[in-house]
Amino acid sequence: MKRRIIMSILFALITIASLSAITAEEIVRKMDETETFATSYSEGAIITTDRFGVKTSTFKAWSRGAYDSLIEFTSVAERGQKVLRTSGELYLFYPDAQELIRLQGAALRQSMLGSDISYEDMTGEKDTLAQYDVKLLRQERVGERNCHVLQFDAKTRTVAYPMQVVWVDTETYMVWKGEFSTKTGRLLKEMLVLETMVVDGRTLPKVTRIADKMKRDSATEMRLDRLEIDVNLDPAIFSLQNLTW
Amino acid sequence: MTMKLINVAFRNISRNRRRSLLSGIAVAVASMSIVFLFALVQGMKDDMGRNLATYFTGEVRIRNAQYEEYERYNPMHLTVDWESIDRALAQREDVTAYVPRVTFPSAFYVNGGNHPALGLGADFAREAEFQDLESILKEGRIPEAGKNEMLIGALLARDLKLALGDKVTIISSTAARGNNAITLEVAGIAAFPVASMNSQYFWIPLDRAQYFLRMDTGVQEVLVKVEEHERKSAAAIKEQLEAATGMQLDVKAYQDISMIYGFIELAQYIYYFIGIFFLLLGSTVIINTTMMVIYERMREIGTLSALGMHGKELTKLFFLEGTVISAIGAFFGVLLGTAITLYLGKFGINFTDALSGIDMEISSVLYPSFSIWTAIIVYIYSVVVSSLATLIPSRKASRIEPVEALRYI
Numbered sequence: 001m002k003r004r005i006i007m008s009i010l011f012a013l014i015t016i017a018s019l020s021a022i023t024a025e026e027i028v029r030k031m032d033e034t035e036t037f038a039t040s041y042s043e044g045a046i047i048t049t050d051r052f053g054v055k056t057s058t059f060k061a062w063s064r065g066a067y068d069s070l071i072e073f074t075s076v077a078e079r080g081q082k083v084l085r086t087s088g089e090l091y092l093f094y095p096d097a098q099e100l101i102r103l104q105g106a107a108l109r110q111s112m113l114g115s116d117i118s119y120e121d122m123t124g125e126k127d128t129l130a131q132y133d134v135k136l137l138r139q140e141r142v143g144e145r146n147c148h149v150l151q152f153d154a155k156t157r158t159v160a161y162p163m164q165v166v167w168v169d170t171e172t173y174m175v176w177k178g179e180f181s182t183k184t185g186r187l188l189k190e191m192l193v194l195e196t197m198v199v200d201g202r203t204l205p206k207v208t209r210i211a212d213k214m215k216r217d218s219a220t221e222m223r224l225d226r227l228e229i230d231v232n233l234d235p236a237i238f239s240l241q242n243l244t245w
Numbered sequence: 246m247t248m249k250l251i252n253v254a255f256r257n258i259s260r261n262r263r264r265s266l267l268s269g270i271a272v273a274v275a276s277m278s279i280v281f282l283f284a285l286v287q288g289m290k291d292d293m294g295r296n297l298a299t300y301f302t303g304e305v306r307i308r309n310a311q312y313e314e315y316e317r318y319n320p321m322h323l324t325v326d327w328e329s330i331d332r333a334l335a336q337r338e339d340v341t342a343y344v345p346r347v348t349f350p351s352a353f354y355v356n357g358g359n360h361p362a363l364g365l366g367a368d369f370a371r372e373a374e375f376q377d378l379e380s381i382l383k384e385g386r387i388p389e390a391g392k393n394e395m396l397i398g399a400l401l402a403r404d405l406k407l408a409l410g411d412k413v414t415i416i417s418s419t420a421a422r423g424n425n426a427i428t429l430e431v432a433g434i435a436a437f438p439v440a441s442m443n444s445q446y447f448w449i450p451l452d453r454a455q456y457f458l459r460m461d462t463g464v465q466e467v468l469v470k471v472e473e474h475e476r477k478s479a480a481a482i483k484e485q486l487e488a489a490t491g492m493q494l495d496v497k498a499y500q501d502i503s504m505i506y507g508f509i510e511l512a513q514y515i516y517y518f519i520g521i522f523f524l525l526l527g528s529t530v531i532i533n534t535t536m537m538v539i540y541e542r543m544r545e546i547g548t549l550s551a552l553g554m555h556g557k558e559l560t561k562l563f564f565l566e567g568t569v570i571s572a573i574g575a576f577f578g579v580l581l582g583t584a585i586t587l588y589l590g591k592f593g594i595n596f597t598d599a600l601s602g603i604d605m606e607i608s609s610v611l612y613p614s615f616s617i618w619t620a621i622i623v624y625i626y627s628v629v630v631s632s633l634a635t636l637i638p639s640r641k642a643s644r645i646e647p648v649e650a651l652r653y654i
Contacts, residue, residue, distance in 0.1 A: 048422070051315070052322065055422050077421030077459050094426035096393075096457065097414045101354050101426060114422040 024136035027148050028128050030173040031166075034202055036066045039233045043226040048115040050218040057113050066127050068238040078113060083122065086238045090119055093243045100243060109160055116189070116212035116220035120160045128152065131159050142167045142176040154183075161188060172203035187213045199227050250558065254565035257538070264534045265570055271530035272574030273581065276627040279520040280582025280620055284590070284613035286516050290509045291614050296439050296606045297499045297506060299376045303343070303468025305479045306502060307486065310493035312465070319350055321420040324463030326490055333489040337482070339472050344368060344375045345464040347454045351417035354426070355405050362401060363445050364417060366454020366464075375470065378435065385409045385433035390450045394432035400444035402434050409434065415447075419459040427457045438608040440597065475499060503606060520623070521630060528571075528634030535567055535638040539645075547647050556643030563642050567635025568628065575627035579620050586615045 040063045048055045057078055063069040071083040080095040090108060092101040103110070108120040128134070132152035140149050147167035154162045161180035168175055178191040195207040204227065211219040236242050258265045298304045307330060309323040327345045334343050347366035352359035369387050372378055378387055378396070388394035397407060407413060409431055416426040429449060437443045455461065471478040475498035483496035500506060539546070546559060593610040 050422075051318075052320065052422065057423065077419065078423050078425075081423075081425075092426070094416075096428065097354075097426040098412060098428040099354070099414050101414065101416065102357055104357070107359065113424060114418065 022148075024134040024148075024150055025129060027136065027150060027168055027173065028134050028152075031168050031175060032066070032128055034173045034204070035175075037063060037229040039064050039231050040227065040229045041231045041233070042224050042228070044222065044224040046113065046115050046117065047221045047223065048113070048218070049220070050114075050215070055114065057115070062233055062237055064233060064235075064238060070238055070243075071122065073113070082243055083112070083119060084238065084240070084243050086240075091240065091243060092119075100240060111212070116210045116215065116218055117222065118160065121189075121210070131155060132164070137165070139170065140167065145176060146170045147176055169203070174203050174205065189213060194221070197224070197227070200229050202229075250562050250565055253562060254569055257542075257562075257566055258569055261534075261538060264538065268530050268534045268567075268570045269574035269577070272528070272571050272627060272631045273578030275523045275526065275528075275631075276575045276578025276623060277582035277585070279523055279627070280579050280623050281586055281589075281613065282516055282520070282523075283619050283623065284582075284586040284615050285594075285611065286509070286513050287616065287619070288590070288612050288614040289607060290506075290513065292608050292611060293503070293506050293509060293606050294499065296608060297503055298468075298470065300437070300439060300442055301606050302497075302499045302502045304471050304475045304499055305469040305482055306495075306497055306499070307467040307469065307482065308465065308495045310495045313495055319418055321349060321418060321458055321460065321465070322422060324420065324460055324465055325467065325492065325494065327462060327464045327467065329490045330467050330486060333486050334467070334469065334482070337485070339478050339481070341470045341472055342374045343467055343469040344371045345451060345467050347451065347458065347460065347465045349417050349454070349458055349465075351415045353405055354414040354416055359416070360405060361445075362415070362447060364415065364454065365446055365448045366451045366458075367448050368451040369448075375468070381435045381437055383434045383436045385431070388432045388448070388450050390452050392432075392450065393427060393429045393453055394450065395429040396433040396435050396448040397431055398443040398446050399434050399436045400440075401447065402431065404444070407431050417458065419457075420463070421459040423459075425457055425459070427453070429453075438610070439606060440609045441605060443609070476501070506606075520626065525630065525634065528631045532634055532638055535563055535635050536641070538566075539563065539638055539642050543645070546642055546645050547649070550645070550647035559645075560636075560639045560643040563639035564632065564635055567639065568632040571628050571631035571635070575624050575631065578627065579624045582623070583615060583620050586613045589613050590615055 040061075042061045042063075044059060044061070046057045046059065048057075057073055057075045059071050059073050059075075061069065061071045067086070067088070069085045073079065073081045080093075082093040084091045084093070090103045092103060094101070103119055109118045111117070112119050112122055132154055135151045135153070137149040137151050140147055147169055150166050150168060152164040152166065162183040163181045163185065165179045165181075166175050167177040174193070174196065175191075176193050178189075179187060180189040180191070181187050190211045190213065192209045193205040193207070194209055195205075196203050197206040198204070204224075206224050208222045209219060210222065307325060309325050312320060312323045315323065331343075331345075334340050345368055347364075349364045349366070350361070351364045352361050369378070369390065382396075383399050385396075388396055395413075402408070405413070411431045412428050413431070414426050414428045416424060419425050429447075435443075435448075437446070449457075451464070455463070469478075469482065479496045479498040479501075483494055486492075486494055486496065500510075549559065550556075590613050593612045595610050597609040
């Protein structure tokens, strides 16, 4: 009897240990799953505070899977401007321009509407494992939450940030905090989730603060006012033809 | 006695013609170079003043007081209220013309890539009172207000392979601190006299620039031409406009805006010193030939000393020889320098290749500016410096002992 109890305890311990020994790749896969939707529609605002004051730009956004996204700005100064990411390319539409502008290379890292967010940050593909080698560093608390601390090292030169350190919630797999650096470790950008919301059982960022460390006295808050997931979307919404309408 | 010495000096000069000619040519070349150099620097200064006043800053420039502090961040939102400034400037008698302008860094989207350029929003109807844009039009016409058209610098058009009627999209940051893009048609190609304006700038109607850059009715700067005394007028305009608009303004005369203009003003003084060195270099030939003459004429010096000529008189004799050569050399040098300056002042010197890619408010073709006063000053200056230089060997003649000199017989 005693032996059976010991065996049962050992089995339970092994099971728990194997359950808790989640790999870095698994965490990243779950993190990407949390951030990726079959389809989504959102409305929100980008609030940039810099040396000249506060600027608010509002937007509507649609996404499909990890690779297609469309943002349309609705604030007066930028009304009608659109950013489309599809088939690995990023296009800008301006109402007064008679052609689409394709962003490539370093241009993807340009600031979007003078904020601390780049075009790539806003529309970047969510397939982390294809772009980075990942490493689980430790566990750490961010506020009240337990997080896995992961380091991502770029596999290719085409990514915006050669190195990232992210704090991923151990339960919800939402990224609470991120530090984005050059290969040599020079900090380029910082991200921190200030508020969350639960949509369809997933905990997602509602207000995120992003600071471009290359700019002095500048920070941007991205606020999602509305987020619907798995909505019915016309597939044509992510086409170049649709962009110019 | 002095008259006799002068006669002897002239006789000696003609006796040693080749040497005298060599010394005279050295002084002439130095004087000619200085006349030309001074005229070129003055020409550059005048040209830059004209270009600054016409294209870049006006004689007096009015901006938002905070603009300069944040200029490196391209603060398109730091504008001035054009309407109230227009009303106030219209009442001033010392103001001869004024125009609103918007200058904005931008990029041409050509063949999938970005080409940096500088846009300039201008009220073309008003610009006609400020400058003659029609005269520099190479092709096409001046853009019309309300139309998405541009006047482009000839070199920029060539670099981007743009021709009349072509449409091109430009991207820029806006006063709302966002981005915007607009497609413009090339209505005109201009050959601006300034290399940087020719290779980097395109001009668009002010109303389209304000719309594209989300500036409402604001403008980035107002350029003013005044009757005279730019600095004085700038101070008076600032006082009046700040009272009229209730805005803090940055009002400056063009001399206080351009760093390069300041350098040229400084360079002018530096060239005065360089002129002295030119002449001293030229004078070394006189010093050298005078020394040689003294050694060659040792027998003559000994005879003159034995006959009772004093050392001071010998010094005076050789000094007079040097002065006469300097005076004649400087005369022909200044004359030649004047002729070259007048010729190039009419036809200009083309620096297009040397200045291409250089961001200076200077014209590609420079015209040296001749001044009769400069010529007179250079002449006096040349004669004095060269003559004084002959004092060094002349003093040697005075120290020669007759007995020592007569050994050469």
